[in-house]
Amino acid sequence: GGIITQTPKFLIGQEGQKLTLKCQQNFNHDTMYWYRQDSGKGLRLIYYSITENDLQKGDLSEGYDASREKKSSFSLTVTSAQKNEMAVFLCASSMGGGNTEVFFGKGTRLTVV
Amino acid sequence: TQTVSQSDAHVTVFEGDSVELRCNYSYGGSIYLSWYIQHHGRGLQFLLKYYSGNPVVQGVNGFEAEFSKSDSSFHLRKASVHWSDSAVYFCAVSPGGSNAKLTFGKGTKLSVKS
Numbered sequence: 001g002g003i004i005t006q007t008p009k010f011l012i013g014q015e016g017q018k019l020t021l022k023c024q025q026n027f028n029h030d031t032m033y034w035y036r037q038d039s040g041k042g043l044r045l046i047y048y049s050i051t052e053n054d055l056q057k058g059d060l061s062e063g064y065d066a067s068r069e070k071k072s073s074f075s076l077t078v079t080s081a082q083k084n085e086m087a088v089f090l091c092a093s094s095m096g097g098g099n100t101e102v103f104f105g106k107g108t109r110l111t112v113v
Numbered sequence: 114t115q116t117v118s119q120s121d122a123h124v125t126v127f128e129g130d131s132v133e134l135r136c137n138y139s140y141g142g143s144i145y146l147s148w149y150i151q152h153h154g155r156g157l158q159f160l161l162k163y164y165s166g167n168p169v170v171q172g173v174n175g176f177e178a179e180f181s182k183s184d185s186s187f188h189l190r191k192a193s194v195h196w197s198d199s200a201v202y203f204c205a206v207s208p209g210g211s212n213a214k215l216t217f218g219k220g221t222k223l224s225v226k227s
Contacts, residue, residue: 031213040122042203042219043157050213058214090156097211099145099164104156 002027004105006091011110015083021076021108023091029103030096032074036060037088037107046089049074050096078110085112115140117206119218127226128196134189134221136178136204143209146187148178151220152200160202163187164209174198199225 004025013019025032031050035043035058045058047066055066065077074091091105118137126132138144147162161172168180178189189202204218 033215035217040219042119043217045214045216048213048215050211056214059216092157094213094215097213099162099207099209101147101159101162102149102157102205102215104158106156 002029002103004091004093004103006089006105006108008108009106011108013078013081013110013112015081015112017081017112019078019081019110021078021089021091021110023074023076023105024072025074025091025093025103025105026072027093027095027103028071029093030071031094031100032068033090033092033094033102034058034064034066034074034076035090035092037090043090046076081110081112083112085110115144115206115208115214115216117204117216117218119202119204119221121221122219123222123224125224125226126194129193131192132190132194132198132223134202134204134223136187136189136218137185138187138204138206139185140206140208145207145209146178146180147205147207148172148176148187148189149203149205149217150200151203157203160189194223194225196225196227199223 034046044060049068094102148160149157
């Protein structure tokens with residue numbers, strides 16, 4: 001079996017700060033995702049990538065950048081943290097296409113003070 | 114673009130009861146449908162999926178879901194729930210073919226009372 005590792009587990013930032021979240025997977029999966037989870041709003045797709053160096057915008061990409069320089073890693077940057085922002089960011093991966101099981105990491109919890 | 118709606122934010126049942134968690138979607142073409150479970154403080158885990166064939170699909174731990182094209186629905190059911198089924202359940206949709214965009218509903222929190 002494989003694993004998805006997200007770092008850091010907890011991230012505290014200041015308003016206006018640029019923050020980077022990292023994700024590594026050892027499934028050898030082609031597709032990777034970044035979701036934001038807010039209470040009562042479910043999971044919202046920020047970016048996804050179907051292969052190395054590919055980036056596709058999700059429904060919530062404004063305010064974020066992403067990078068897929070290696071097949072095994074996918075990083076997400078919050079370009080300017082918003083005051084009092086609090087959310088969990090989930091990284092996920094799958095073999096590819098829509099008909100494959102998606103595996104999730106345990107998340108990075110962001111708090112902006 | 115695909116959308117998915119879970120009309121119930123919270124469902125409460127007693128242990129041994131049956132339960133149905135509702136999911137409706139909209140999309141103009143072929144579609145993949147799936148359900149995921151998230152126990153408190155843990156990551157999401159896959160339960161089951163549907164693309165074609167028998168509209169009733171079986172998942173882990175006695176869960177099943179039924180696809181209805183006419184109703185644009187993919188409801189999740191369990192005949193007899195256990196307290197350990199308490200969790201948040203997410204319905205997800207993605208376009209058919211190689212498009213990997215996966216969209217989730219807002220989730221339904223299932224509380225099972227003993």
